[in-house]
Amino acid sequence: MLNNTLFFKQSEIHTISSYANRINDEVKSGDIGYYHLIDTSLNLIDESLAFIKDKEHIKNIVLVGMGGSSCGVKALRDMLFNEKSNQRELFILDNTSSHSFNKTLEKIKLEESLFLIISKTGSTIEVVSLFKLLIEHFKLDMQE
Known part of the structure; x- marks a missing residue:
């Protein structure tokens, strides 16, 4: 007998x-x-489309984020976009593996890339560390 x-x-x-x-x-x-x-972010879609519209030189979008900062983007990419028809490539740096970091950077040029650094708190150590590595890799002067 089942209980x-x-x-x-x-x-x-x-x-x-x-x-x-x-x-x-x-x-x-x-x-x-x-x-x-839902009430506050619908206008961000129009703002984002307007921002990227005249940026023909952008070939790569590089998202740097951990956990929820990257999971939603991955899900949307996998669900909505046919990568063969997309004119831009999306790269997601969501771990601190030096191998994946270096493989990604081998594929992109700074002047052709838009970087999105995403952290809910602004102090996620992995995101901050990857951001610092990007600054170092591209020899950026952050004093400007």
């Missing part, structure tokens, strides 16, 4: 309600931006 077993402890309705209230409070406060992405 039905609950693997999670059942919660009281007041516990569930308190979590729901907390989420509603977060939405109303505006402190957590992803609740409002």
Whole structure:
């Protein structure tokens, strides 16, 4: 005979309600931006298209990001774009492997590339480290 077993402890309705209230409070406060992405980011598509429109010299887009900063882009690329028909190549630096870093840099020229450095906090150590390696590789003077 089969027994039905609950693997999670059942919660009281007041516990569930308190979590729901907390989420509603977060939405109303505006402190957590992803609740409002659909309302606030649609105009970014038009801005992005306008930005890249006159950049015919850009052949490569290099995204530097870890975790969620790169996973969404990978999913969209794999789902939406036929790489054979795309006039630009997307490179994603999402790990600190010197092998993948060097292989990527062998394929690109600085003057033909747009770099997107993405970090939710701005201090993700892997992203900062890759950014510093890019500065060093291309001998960029960041004082300008």
